[in-house]
Amino acid sequence: MESRVGTLLFVGLGLIGGSLARALRGTGFALRMTAWNRSRASLQYALEAGLVDDAPADLAQAIAEAGMIVVGVPTLAVAGVFELIRAHARPGTVVTDVASVKGSVVAAAQDVFGAVPPWLVPGHPIAGAEKSGVEASRAELFVRHRVILTPLADTDPAALAIVRGMWELTGAEVVCMDVAGHDRVLAMTSHLPHLLAYALVDSLACQPASDDIFRFAAGGFRDFTRIASSDVVMWRDISLANRAAILLALDGFTDRLAAVRAAVEQGDAGTLEQVFARARAARGRYLQWLEQGANAGAPEREREE
């Protein structure tokens, strides 16, 4: 494959950027890959592991030399990177990002550039791992996983094609959604569950004798709270950046939980059965989607009460 992008620069090289660099090695997508990161230790690792060819200390200079840029910094740091891109990027440089909230990225672009530039293609790979950081990266992270792109009316079809082509090289399934739809769905299926898991573990941790509680927690608790081990700064930023959609999802959930609480208090077996059966059936349909399509990941496995 003939490279279409020259130098591909990763601004922020964590789990996602590192895995993307690994997946693109040897594909010929970029002539050269470079990275900048706030932590130099990550860059040292990336250079030694051969993920990137260079790790310039001067971000402005690195931006000026890039033919394409993948922005992989925490959601609320994206605007600052856009400022540097506005000041230093060459005309024609294609930019995409991997932030978990797309409305805030679009708003940052509007603030910095006056309007969302045609060469900016907002994106969000639906993949992650228990551990964060470039050290946890792996080339297969995106295989059979969805990458959502949220192009706008003025997005350059050529830029979109380049970003789509990049992700397809990783084995991902690329789908397009509108910005608000992405943020609404992710609030319900990702951001809300993270807040619930964090709130649950924190409420147990603040109990007296919490060590005893965790000591007798069953293995199902491990699955349920897995996402409470996620990166703190990333999820602080997501919570702030997708506020409106998260509050809406949270209030819908709280209403349903209040109904469940009332049923428990009143000994209302019928309502409990109804809610549990409806949820069980819905999850069955969800598993069918998973089996049929992307995000299949690991198979269902044992869980404990």
Add this chain to the structure above:
Amino acid sequence: MESRVGTLLFVGLGLIGGSLARALRGTGFALRMTAWNRSRASLQYALEAGLVDDAPADLAQAIAEAGMIVVGVPTLAVAGVFELIRAHARPGTVVTDVASVKGSVVAAAQDVFGAVPPWLVPGHPIAGAEKSGVEASRAELFVRHRVILTPLADTDPAALAIVRGMWELTGAEVVCMDVAGHDRVLAMTSHLPHLLAYALVDSLACQPASDDIFRFAAGGFRDFTRIASSDVVMWRDISLANRAAILLALDGFTDRLAAVRAAVEQGDAGTLEQVFARARAARGRYLQWLEQGANAGAPEREREE
């Protein structure tokens, strides 16, 4: 090992009873194993798979012939089985159960027998699987998993020793707790998470275009909602049987969630960071407990946002 129990009867043969029967085959713990179940299809399977030696249709007769009984029916059906045991069991028959709530089992025993009999040892194996039913049973289900026994002041030490010995033959780690402590810990670490998972999936399933929501849900959602695939009747009964402890746990969680909601609404980054970091650290300690002791199960694996 010389059998100490003669005929071991399973009243209710699902995932737990079936796995226990499999684990005890060939250990010599019982001379004979029999089972009664509401669904005869499960018994047919158990007979054909060689899990039990006989599946008598007459439960009263089966109880009269048993030297030891494992009650494995849904929590709120335990009292009915106790009635039959009171009417038909021979003196000296040791009885244990596997219900997820122990206070309601003790209350049922007090109702039926006037007091908790010395030969009744309430128990709860902390193990389960995605799929329920005897067809999903396996001999290794309890290996390195905790079994909690909640003996009372009048429990016969010989009966306790027999029940403990039975579970230890399966590879489980047996621990004793008081009834209220068991129900409080399980409410927080198992019953509450189940209600949250059911409520979340149901609240999403009742959204317009819910199929699109589930279609774009990430894999982390699968782990978080795994327990929403649990058996409906079992969890209806648990919700009703452990009402007080569940309401307490639920209200503690709801308070914490309200604080998280306020922080999101007010853009209070500091509080969000604090809650997330505290939860992340607590889960890290929990994982250490898992690694050191029982319930280790499968290793941590990939999750998706």
